[in-house]
Amino acid sequence: MKIMRHVGTAGIAVGAAAVLVACGTDPEAVDTSGRQAGAAAAPSAAAQVECGGKSPLSAEGSSAQKTAMDIFVQQYGRKCSGQRLNYNASGSGAGVKQFNNGQVDFAGSDSPLSADKGEVEAAKQRCAGAEAWNLPLVVGPIALAYNIAGVDNLTLDAEVTAKIFSGGIKNWNDPAVKAVKGNESVNLPDRPIQVVFRSDESGTTDNFQKYLSAAAKDVWTQGDGKAFKGGVGNGADKSNGVVETVKGADGAITYVESSFAKDGVKTAKLDSGSGGVELTPENVAKSLDSAAFKSEGSNDLALDLDAIYGSNIPRAYPLLLATYEIVCSKYSDPEVAKAVKGFLTVAATDGQQPLAEKGFVPIPQGLQEKVLASAKAIA
């Protein structure tokens, strides 16, 4: 319900802005953030877009982005009539590979280009010597979803979470769980903890393990990766599968993209050192607001997730999954560059608010401005 209310106000903003801004031919993007005085952290809803260029664009990659990409494409077509984009959700790895081979115009990926795997170098070659940029456009929080009969309000911190997901804590009445601030008054039952993880390889698992590695490095020493490495619990297939399993088992807990954590499972608050923080779009946006980038000052916006995961900003929810669009900073074909710019601009503005309905978090204004600046700098 909270999300819906949030969308309600934002929706009005989108409508108002859309009326004010006709599909313009003015090449200069107008910063509409001034009209957003009401919603401090929310991104501006609309900007002027320079339409045109190659159509349809082709993109490929992350399946976690599929829903968001559908929204972006819809908005893109609405804003720039006649412009289309085909997105093939074949997985992050496949997307990056196709991008680097020059098969698609840009890639969607759950993680930025990796220098270790030679992806950065390959991308540079593909972009005719110009560097490729990682632009975070789709952000989804990961919920710790649990089902304990009689417990409606659970707070966990990174260390306890790491212990639970690696078998160090096996029962809900363990004193360590009770000791987390906010659980003093919670009546935790004597019930075994059933950990449920994703049995298929998944970016959610990867980010969850990265979070544990960063925020509880003493306890979680297994490292990260797309396969779960906790060594306890039972695996279920896909997000839907883990939630169904948790629903059916008293005492179960899992990590899952927040849009799945509803009806029958509850979401734990996360304490990063300054009290339990609820998973709300505002709290996630707060985490992103303070986000650092791997290369500060450049147009490459690969987020320094370790800094987010390890931060203890009050009222900020740090456990999130950021996915990127990987684009060339300079395209050999100006028509492609024009269309990519147009698409990214729409995605970063009109495309963001509708995401909230689907369980993603619209990127906050600070980040949005950076993404728009990067999009504008594409040549």
Add this chain to the structure above:
Amino acid sequence: MTEQRSQRTPAGSPGERPSSREPVAEGPISEQTADEADRPEKGGGGLASGASGPVRPGDRIFRYLTTGAGVFVVALIGLIGVFLVVQAIPALNANQVSFLFSREWSTGDTGDLRFGILDLLLVTVATSLVALVIAMPVSLGIALFLTQYAPRSLARPFAYVIDLLAAVPSIIFGLWGLLVLAPTMEPFSVWLNETFSWIPIFAIGNIAPNIRGSIFTAGVVLAVMLLPIITSLTREVFERTPTPQVEGALALGATRWEVIRMTVLPFGKAGYVGASMLGLGRALGETIALTVILLIPSGGFDGSIFDGGATFASKIASDASEFNDPTSAGAYIAAGLVLFVLTFVVNFFARAVIGDKKGDR
């Protein structure tokens, strides 16, 4: 009699469809049909022609077409086998642990591939056996009911309904199993588990205390999926019990049950076993329903039907979306190869069993 028969044949044809996909197991059924064609009461002279006289172009073309179809399917299977072997070899060479006897499965790091199929093999066989143990007697009962007990007016629509089960997509069975059957069955599973846990196959599972995502649940769902296959083929065979034999038994004063025991069952046994093996082939290869239902434990399979686990097919399906490296994909293809061989071996033994039975008859 003749008319009834020729009418019934199309009703059975949907059931025979799987057999064309699995040509190895087709033998018993087509042989039964051949027996049938020899009998005079079948009539239908069209089938019997072509024995003598000049060969017409139409005959020749038809012959080439059928030969072509036969060669095509053998070549196809051969090529699939070759493809699997070729794709699997690089991964098998890079494997750091025993492929057949290891329980590890880690293919993320191509420099350190560790994969073994022991657990996959055991879970695949276990789910299929649970399914077969449930589906075989039930199918036999349905087939006998339809051919021997049910009034004609009921038997036809009933048979159609059974065949309809085969048309339900397996993901629907999977979701039904996960969302409806597993919660409903839980009290029974718990009772079975607690009461008989001293028998190893009913022991506390490695996904305990969860019991829903177990091999048992998966087997029950699989059994439902096998019912139409086994039933429709078995029904076809039972229907072809020679009338003189049945009438002879009745004339000797046999009751309905004795008639079934003395004529229908011995006559149809080979076909029934063949149908079950066809069902087993389906069970071994069933993918998405099991992917959805089965929980993956952190430990290995230890012989209880209340364990979780992954079968060959479900393992491949759940990871297929992240194949981006030919070597690690090769590990899964190698697992697929083992399933291929397993199905082949099962069918081989099934044919051997059926062959023996036919000798007795």
